[in-house]
Amino acid sequence: MSNDTKWICGVGAVIAGLASVHVAAQTGASAQPATAGAPPALTLDAFRGDGAACYDRSTQPQTTVVDSHLHFRPFGGPAVPFEEIVQYLEATGVLFANVYGIGQMLPASSPCTYYLDCPGTPLAPTLRNDFVNAANAVVKTPEGLHLTLAMTFPDLADPDSILEGMELLDAEYPGLFRWMGEVNLVKQAVFANGRGPVPAEAIGGWAGFMAVLRERGIAIAIHSDLGNEEEPTLYLPLMEQVLDAYPDNPIVWVHMGLSRELTTMDPARHAALMTSMLERHPNLMLDITWRVLDDAYFSTPEGRAAYVPFLNAHSERILPGTDFLASRDKDFDVYREELEVNSRILGHLDDEAFRNIALGESYFRLLGLDYEAPRVCGE
Ligand SMILES: [Zn+2]
Secondary structure, eight states: OOOOHHHHHHHHHHHHHHGGGGGGOOOOOOOOOOOOOOOOOOOOGBBOTTTOOBBOHHHHTOOOOOEEEEEOSSSSSOBOOOOHHHHHHHHHHHEEEEEEOSBBBTTTTTOOOGGGGSSTTTOOOOOOHHHHHHHHHHOOOOOEEEEEEEEEEOOTTTHHHHHHHHHHHHHHTTTTTTEEEEEEEEEEEGGGOOOOOHHHHHHHHHHHHHHHHHHHTEEEEEEEOOSSSSSSTTTTTHHHHHHHHOTTTTTTGGGGGTTTTTSSSOHHHHHHHHHHHHHHHHEEEEEOOHHIIIIIITTTTHHHHHHHHHHHTTTEEOOOOOOOOOOOOHHHHHHHHHHHHHGGGGGGGGGEEEEEESSSSSHEEEETTTTTTOTTTTT
16 A cells, blocks of 8 residues: 555544644654764754754764755655654754655656656656655654655646645645745756646746745745756746746745756856846745755865855855655665765855754744754854
């Protein structure tokens, strides 16, 4: 039996558990293994301001405590169970995470788990993952972890369907979804699966659901490829159109527009473009998740020279995470490695930027959460 059917049986428990999702433990017992000589792992108590100990970067992990981009559901096939992903977080010191489904799924009848293995098989947006995640989150979120449910169902090319979907989620899980995304504006990797760029004409039709997001103070995280090796800024006008049309919505541009189709752009040119975007669009945030960014950009000498000053200068606009995708062929070692790779650049940042990005301050402010990142010792 799939998880997709389990949630229907659990509505009673779901309702009973509603209050617990966003309520963190006062003294969350940590499941982290104690390492000899290592400082004790952080708990949510370290994020409650007054009296919290400072964070010692020389002895404590350089990995992020926030995974703002974590897909708890795969494109198709079996998923890593929710409770297992939660264990990954506990074991790696991640205390805050966004619970993403996946924007577009393979048909339930498809044997595929990854769309790139099955070109020609259509991907389609669905509410299925969001319901499964909500059902799991309300009863399986351990104390000591703060999870934020994300609506990943929206089809940006069919805006009329988005308010309908939000109403369905509201009816079952009122107030629980505090994030929208990752949703796709243009993703070249899925072109072969029948998902082209969202037509520019559709963007004006977002006004209704974008207004609801503003009322609720919910950010929307958008996957929008900047371009490809031949034309690095080919799709920039689409993102510009969205930012111009909805200047008052908090919008998160995931992966800073980078992708496997764009691994060779000049880092200085890209960082300069991102700087100009942030300056012109005050509600724009950037997500620096996905190991492609470290592999192709952050880990090279030119990349580090361009991005470390950029991230230091704009750290209150930057969100960290992994972009881990919970298909059953993955395990803890994959999550741990993706967390380490995605966090590698963070170790090079100054203390203020480290606090804003790795210790969660930027994330807390965007979400309006009642947490405060600990000060870095000596800052
Ligand atoms: Zn993603």
